[in-house]
Amino acid sequence: MAEGSRKQLRSFVEVGRDSHFPIQNLPFGVFRRRGATGPPRPAVAIGDFALDLAAVSDAGLFDGPLLAGSPCFRQETLNMFLGMGRPAWKEARATLQRILSADESVLRDNEALRKKCIVPMSDIEMLLPITVGDYTDFFCSVHHARNCGFIFRGPQTPVNPNWFHLPIGYHGRASSVIISGTDIIRPRGQGHPTGDSQPYFGPSKKLDFELEMAAIVGPGNELGKPIDINDAEEHIFGLMIMNDWSARDIQAWETIPLGPFLGKSFSTTVSPWIVTMDALKPFACDAPKQEPEPLPYLAEKNHVNYDIPLEVWIKPKEQSEPSIVTKSNFKHLYWTLTQQLAHQTVNGCNLRPGDMFATGTLSGPEPESFGCLLELTWSGQKEIPVGNSTRKFLEDGDEVILTACCKGEDYNVGFGTCTGKVLPALP
Amino acid sequence: MAEGSRKQLRSFVEVGRDSHFPIQNLPFGVFRRRGATGPPRPAVAIGDFALDLAAVSDAGLFDGPLLAGSPCFRQETLNMFLGMGRPAWKEARATLQRILSADESVLRDNEALRKKCIVPMSDIEMLLPITVGDYTDFFCSVHHARNCGFIFRGPQTPVNPNWFHLPIGYHGRASSVIISGTDIIRPRGQGHPTGDSQPYFGPSKKLDFELEMAAIVGPGNELGKPIDINDAEEHIFGLMIMNDWSARDIQAWETIPLGPFLGKSFSTTVSPWIVTMDALKPFACDAPKQEPEPLPYLAEKNHVNYDIPLEVWIKPKEQSEPSIVTKSNFKHLYWTLTQQLAHQTVNGCNLRPGDMFATGTLSGPEPESFGCLLELTWSGQKEIPVGNSTRKFLEDGDEVILTACCKGEDYNVGFGTCTGKVLPALP
Ligand SMILES: [Ca+2]
Ligand SMILES: [Ca+2]
Ligand SMILES: [Mg+2]
Ligand SMILES: [Mg+2]
Ligand code: NI
Numbered sequence: 146m147a148e149g150s151r152k153q154l155r156s157f158v159e160v161g162r163d164s165h166f167p168i169q170n171l172p173f174g175v176f177r178r179r180g181a182t183g184p185p186r187p188a189v190a191i192g193d194f195a196l197d198l199a200a201v202s203d204a205g206l207f208d209g210p211l212l213a214g215s216p217c218f219r220q221e222t223l224n225m226f227l228g229m230g231r232p233a234w235k236e237a238r239a240t241l242q243r244i245l246s247a248d249e250s251v252l253r254d255n256e257a258l259r260k261k262c263i264v265p266m267s268d269i270e271m272l273l274p275i276t277v278g279d280y281t282d283f284f285c286s287v288h289h290a291r292n293c294g295f296i297f298r299g300p301q302t303p304v305n306p307n308w309f310h311l312p313i314g315y316h317g318r319a320s321s322v323i324i325s326g327t328d329i330i331r332p333r334g335q336g337h338p339t340g341d342s343q344p345y346f347g348p349s350k351k352l353d354f355e356l357e358m359a360a361i362v363g364p365g366n367e368l369g370k371p372i373d374i375n376d377a378e379e380h381i382f383g384l385m386i387m388n389d390w391s392a393r394d395i396q397a398w399e400t401i402p403l404g405p406f407l408g409k410s411f412s413t414t415v416s417p418w419i420v421t422m423d424a425l426k427p428f429a430c431d432a433p434k435q436e437p438e439p440l441p442y443l444a445e446k447n448h449v450n451y452d453i454p455l456e457v458w459i460k461p462k463e464q465s466e467p468s469i470v471t472k473s474n475f476k477h478l479y480w481t482l483t484q485q486l487a488h489q490t491v492n493g494c495n496l497r498p499g500d501m502f503a504t505g506t507l508s509g510p511e512p513e514s515f516g517c518l519l520e521l522t523w524s525g526q527k528e529i530p531v532g533n534s535t536r537k538f539l540e541d542g543d544e545v546i547l548t549a550c551c552k553g554e555d556y557n558v559g560f561g562t563c564t565g566k567v568l569p570a571l572p
Numbered sequence: 573m574a575e576g577s578r579k580q581l582r583s584f585v586e587v588g589r590d591s592h593f594p595i596q597n598l599p600f601g602v603f604r605r606r607g608a609t610g611p612p613r614p615a616v617a618i619g620d621f622a623l624d625l626a627a628v629s630d631a632g633l634f635d636g637p638l639l640a641g642s643p644c645f646r647q648e649t650l651n652m653f654l655g656m657g658r659p660a661w662k663e664a665r666a667t668l669q670r671i672l673s674a675d676e677s678v679l680r681d682n683e684a685l686r687k688k689c690i691v692p693m694s695d696i697e698m699l700l701p702i703t704v705g706d707y708t709d710f711f712c713s714v715h716h717a718r719n720c721g722f723i724f725r726g727p728q729t730p731v732n733p734n735w736f737h738l739p740i741g742y743h744g745r746a747s748s749v750i751i752s753g754t755d756i757i758r759p760r761g762q763g764h765p766t767g768d769s770q771p772y773f774g775p776s777k778k779l780d781f782e783l784e785m786a787a788i789v790g791p792g793n794e795l796g797k798p799i800d801i802n803d804a805e806e807h808i809f810g811l812m813i814m815n816d817w818s819a820r821d822i823q824a825w826e827t828i829p830l831g832p833f834l835g836k837s838f839s840t841t842v843s844p845w846i847v848t849m850d851a852l853k854p855f856a857c858d859a860p861k862q863e864p865e866p867l868p869y870l871a872e873k874n875h876v877n878y879d880i881p882l883e884v885w886i887k888p889k890e891q892s893e894p895s896i897v898t899k900s901n902f903k904h905l906y907w908t909l910t911q912q913l914a915h916q917t918v919n920g921c922n923l924r925p926g927d928m929f930a931t932g933t934l935s936g937p938e939p940e941s942f943g944c945l946l947e948l949t950w951s952g953q954k955e956i957p958v959g960n961s962t963r964k965f966l967e968d969g970d971e972v973i974l975t976a977c978c979k980g981e982d983y984n985v986g987f988g989t990c991t992g993k994v995l996p997a998l999p
Binding site for chain 1: 693705706711720724732737738741742743744745746747748750754755759760761763764770771774792795796798819822825826827828829830831832833834835837838839864867896914918919920921922923924927928944998
C-alpha cells in the first residue's frame with residue numbers, strides 16, 4: 146500500500162523527528178554556498194542539509210526519461226523545471242527519494258560524491274528560487290474578508306456581494322518579492338488621518354504583516370486559452386509561506402478606486418523552500434462547502450484544501466525570544482487554489498512558469514487565529530501582548546516569523562520559516 | 573543653434589513629409605525578417621525602413637565610448653540598452669543620426685552594407701521590444717477620472733478626494749502585454765446585471781478600448797531607495813501608444829474592494845516603436861497647474877507634458893475604411909510621467925529596466941476627446957457613429973486603431989499605430 150510504504154521511507158541522512166524536511170517532503174529551493182562565486186544552484190532540503198541538484202545532475206543520477214541530460218538543474222532558478230510539468234516533477238521526486246533512502250548505496254557509500262552533493266544548511270544562503278513573472282494576491286479567507294469589511298465598512302454588510310461568487314484578487318508587485326531573511330525598510334508614503342484634514346507624508350504608522358501562502362505555477366497557458374478547473378492542479382507545483390507586508394495607513398488613503406498599490410508594493414517576503422503539492426497530498430482535506438454553488442467554470446470534482454497549521458511569531462528587538470501572536474490553518478480557505486488558478490485564466494489571461502499567486506490573509510474563525518495585526522488589534526483599537534510588551538502595529542526592530550508545518554503520524558511536511566526584520570524608515 | 577540644426581537634419585533614406593519616422597525621431601523597436609529563423613533584432617525606424625542595430629553594431633559603426641563593443645544590440649529585447657541609461661541613449665542617437673544623415677557616406681555610399689542594415693518595413697514583423705517585468709496603470713487624466721466618477725458614483729463627488737493628492741495607480745498584468753496587430757479574443761467572465769439578480773458567466777457584453785500611453789523605464793532603483801522627483805526623467809526612456817482593453821461588465825462586478833483584475837488582464841496592446849524622450853523634447857509643454865500644491869516629494873522643478881495629438885479609429889468588419897471616434901492629446905495629463913515614476917518608488921518599491929507604466933485613459937475636456945467608449949457613449953446610454961454604423965461597445969470584427977503624432981513645423985515625431993481586431997469569444 147502506497148501510504149504504508151511512504152511512512153516507512155527513511156533517509157541515510159540523519160533527520161530529527163521534529164525536522165520540517167524528512168525524505169517525505171523534499172522541498173525545492175535555490176542556494177549559494179557562502180563565499181562561493183559560481184551561479185546559484187537548485188536544491189532540495191533533507192534534514193539540516195541541502196542536496197545540490199546541479200551536483201546530482203552532474204553525477205548522472207537523474208537517469209529517468211525526462212530528466213536525464215536535461216539542463217533544468219543547471220539553471221539559476223527553478224523556472225525551467227517548473228515548466229516541464231508534473232511528469233518531470235514526479236520523476237525528480239522518485240529519483241531523489243531513491244538516492245536519499247537508507248537502502249540505496251549510490252550516495253550513502255560514496256563519501257566523495259556525498260560531499261559534493263550534500264551541503265550543511267549552515268554553509269549556504271538561500272536565494273529567491275524563481276523569477277516571478279506576475280504575482281497575484283487573492284482575498285480568499287472568508288474570516289479575513291468579514292473582519293476587514295467590518296473594520297472598514299461596519300457590521301451591516303461586511304462582505305461585498307461579489308465575494309461569494311468569485312475569488313477576488315488583484316495584481317501585486319513582482320519586483321519586490323524577496324527571500325526570507327531580507328530586512329524590511331519601513332515604507333514612507335501618504336496617509337490621511339480623518340475627515341477634512343490634509344494628507345501628510347512620512348513613515349508608515351500602521352505597518353502590518355499578512356500571513357499568506359503563495360502557490361507557484363508550473364506549466365502556463367497560451368493567451369486566450371483558459372485552464373479548465375479540473376485540469377488546474379496540473380499547473381500548480383507547490384506552496385511557499387508568504388508575508389504580504391502592508392502599510393495600512395498608505396493603503397487606506399490610496400485604495401479608492403483602484404485597489405492596493407504602494408501600501409503593499411514595498412516588499413513581499415517568501416520562504417525559501419517550495420513544498421510540492423505531491424508532498425502535501427497526505428494532508429489534503431475537504432474544502433469548506435460553498436454556498437451559493439459556484440458557477441460551472443468554478444465547480445470542481447476534487448474540491449480540496451490542505452491541513453497546514455500556521456503560526457506567526459514576533460521578536461521585538463529588546464526581547465531575546467519571539468512570542469507567538471497567532472495560530473491559523475490553511476484549511477480555512479474558502480476558494481481553493483485550483484479555483485483561484487482557473488478563475489484567473491477564464492478571461493484568457495496567460496500564466497507562465499514561476500508565476501506566483503497568493504491566498505490572501507489566512508485568518509481562521511477565532512480571534513486568536515486572525516492573520517494580521519489589523520484584525521488582531523481591530524485596527525489598533527486594542528493592544529495584543531507580545532512577550533512582556535504589547536503591539537498595535539509593528540515597531541522598528543520587530544522581527545516577524547511565519548511558519549507552517551503539516552504534522553503527520555510519523556513525520557512532518559514543513560515549510561521552515563519566512564522571516565523579516567523591520568528597519569527604521571529613511572530619514 | 574541646436575534647434576536650427578535639428579530642423580535641417582535630413583537623411584539619405586527617403587522619408588515622406590507625412591512620415592512618422594524622420595531622422596529627428598528614430599524610435600526603437602525589435603523586429604524579425606519575415607521567414608527568418610534567427611533571433612529578433614533591435615532596430616530604429618527611418619521612413620518606411622528599419623535600421624537593423626545588430627547589423628550596425630556588427631559593422632563597427634557604434635564607435636562611441638559606451639556602445640563600442642557593447643552586446644546591447646545583439647539582444648532579443650531592448651532591456652540591456654534601457655538599463656545603460658541616458659548617456660548611452662544619447663550616444664546611440666547621435667551615432668544613428670550621423671550615419672543616416674544625407675551628408676555621411678558610410679552607409680549612403682556602401683550598397684552592400686546598406687542592404688545588410690536597412691530593411692523595408694514590408695519585409696519584417698515587429699515584436700514586443702521589451703521584457704516587461706512589472707506593468708503599472710495610472711489614472712492621471714482628470715477628465716477621465718471625473719467622467720468615470722460621474723458614471724459610477726453620480727454627479728455629487730465624481731473625483732475621490734485622494735485623486736488631487738497623489739497619482740492613483742494599480743498593477744496590471746505583465747504576461748498579457750502584446751504587440752500591435754495581435755488579435756483580441758473577446759474575454760469571458762462574470763457579470764452582474766443589477767440589484768439582486770444572480771451573476772452570469774459569458775462573453776463580455778461591454779468590451780472597450782482605453783487610449784493610453786505607456787512609459788518605458790530605463791535604469792531602475794534598488795529596493796528601499798526611492799527615486800527623487802527631480803531625477804525621475806533620467807529613468808524614463810520613452811513612450812509607446814497603449815490600448816488597455818477593458819471588459820466593463822467584468823470589471824464592474826469584480827472591482828470592489830481590490831480594483832480591476834480580469835476586466836483588464838486578458839490583453840494590453842502596445843505600439844511597436846518606443847519614441848524616446850529625447851525625440852519628444854521639442855514638443856514639451858507646460859503641464860496643468862496643480863491645485864492643491866503637491867506634497868514636496870511630488871513637487872518638481874521641471875513640470876512638463878508633451879503636446880502629442882492622439883486619435884482612435886474603429887474599422888468595423890463590414891466597412892472598408894476606419895472612422896475616427898475620438899481626438900485627444902497627451903498634454904491634458906494632470907500628473908506628469910515624472911510624478912508618476914517618483915510616486916511609485918517613494919515607498920521603496922524597485923523599478924527595473926523595461927518596466928512599463930501607463931498614464932491611464934487620456935481623455936480631453938470635450939466630449940469628442942474622451943478616451944474610451946465608456947465615456948464616449950456614457951456607459952452605453954447613447955450610441956456614437958462609426959462610419960455608416962453606430963457603437964455602444966466594441967463588436968466582433970471591429971479593428972481598433974490608436975495613433976499618435978507630434979506635428980512640428982518641418983517634421984513629425986510619430987508613434988505609428990497600435991491596432992487590434994476583436995475576435996469572437998470562445999464557445
Ligand atoms: Ca494580501
Ligand atoms: Ca487603464
Ligand atoms: Mg506585498
Ligand atoms: Mg490591460
Ligand atoms: Ni506584475
